[in-house]
Amino acid sequence: MSIAENIARVREKIEAAARRVTRNPDQITLMAVTKTVSPQRIIEAYAAGIRWFGENRVLEFAAKVDAIGDRSDARWHMIGHLQTNKARRAVELFDAVDSVDSLHLARKLNLAAAGLPEKMPVLIEINIAQEASKSGLGPDSSEFEDLLAAAPELASLDFQGLMTVPPYSEDPENSRPYFRKMHALFEEIGHRRLASIRMNVLSMGMSHDFEVALEEGATLVRLGTAIFGERPPAGSNR
Numbered sequence: 326m327s328i329a330e331n332i333a334r335v336r337e338k339i340e341a342a343a344r345r346v347t348r349n350p351d352q353i354t355l356m357a358v359t360k361t362v363s364p365q366r367i368i369e370a371y372a373a374g375i376r377w378f379g380e381n382r383v384l385e386f387a388a389k390v391d392a393i394g395d396r397s398d399a400r401w402h403m404i405g406h407l408q409t410n411k412a413r414r415a416v417e418l419f420d421a422v423d424s425v426d427s428l429h430l431a432r433k434l435n436l437a438a439a440g441l442p443e444k445m446p447v448l449i450e451i452n453i454a455q456e457a458s459k460s461g462l463g464p465d466s467s468e469f470e471d472l473l474a475a476a477p478e479l480a481s482l483d484f485q486g487l488m489t490v491p492p493y494s495e496d497p498e499n500s501r502p503y504f505r506k507m508h509a510l511f512e513e514i515g516h517r518r519l520a521s522i523r524m525n526v527l528s529m530g531m532s533h534d535f536e537v538a539l540e541e542g543a544t545l546v547r548l549g550t551a552i553f554g555e556r557p558p559a560g561s562n563r
């Protein structure tokens with residue numbers, strides 16, 4: 326299957342999942358995750374209509390960005406764990422950081438974004454199952470509350486919502502309770518009407534579980550494998 330065919334198939338599935346829960350498919354964003362994907366294949370996805378892209382590593386994207394070329398209507402999001410010493414580079418390279426996982430990182434990004442003409446869009450990453458192996462703030466953690474409370478001081482950042490990666494399971498139904506919990510958190514924070522915090526984006530769902538995520542209220546799904554095929558195993562020479 327070509328990238329364009331994969332994208333067409335994924336779009337059909339997004340539409341079907343949205344209709345099952347009477348949601349408007351036009352209000353769902355498809356993000357193509359391009360880690361390990363070559364510039365040429367990224368351009369193929371762009372040609373097939375994708376405009377939202379996610380990358381996990383600053384240096385990998387930096388190495389590809391020239392070859393991808395000027396596609397200024399595309400949006401490039403950092404979605405992987407960001408070390409604070411790369412915050413400045415990330416702000417230069419990306420249009421948004423969807424993986425803000427500490428108050429310290431938010432402060433660094435805020436400083437780095439101070440000179441930008443517009444605020445830097447960010448999402449707060451939540452470690453919904455509180456897995457030791459994963460980054461993200463605990464949904465009930467004091468650091469999460471501290472970050473929400475600090476948002477008005479972080480005036481170069483535009484807090485738009487939440488992102489999560491639930492525990493991996495072969496059976497996507499096992500992700501459903503986590504997606505449901507994320508949606509409840511998203512709604513609860515939205516209802517609090519906190520200063521400088523918007524809750525417009527709920528980024529959750531990957532290739533194996535995006536349909537369940539959409540049924541549970543995701544506004545944005547992040548798909549790599551379903552668009553580009555299997556990646557080389559992590560740690561292999563890529």
Ligand SMILES: *Cc1c(COP(=O)(O)O)cnc(C)c1O
Nearest residue numbers: 358404531532547548549550551
């Ligand atoms: C790799 C990755 C994805 C996409 O994963 P697939 O299973 O290939 O769709 C989505 N989100 C994040 C944060 C990722 O690292």
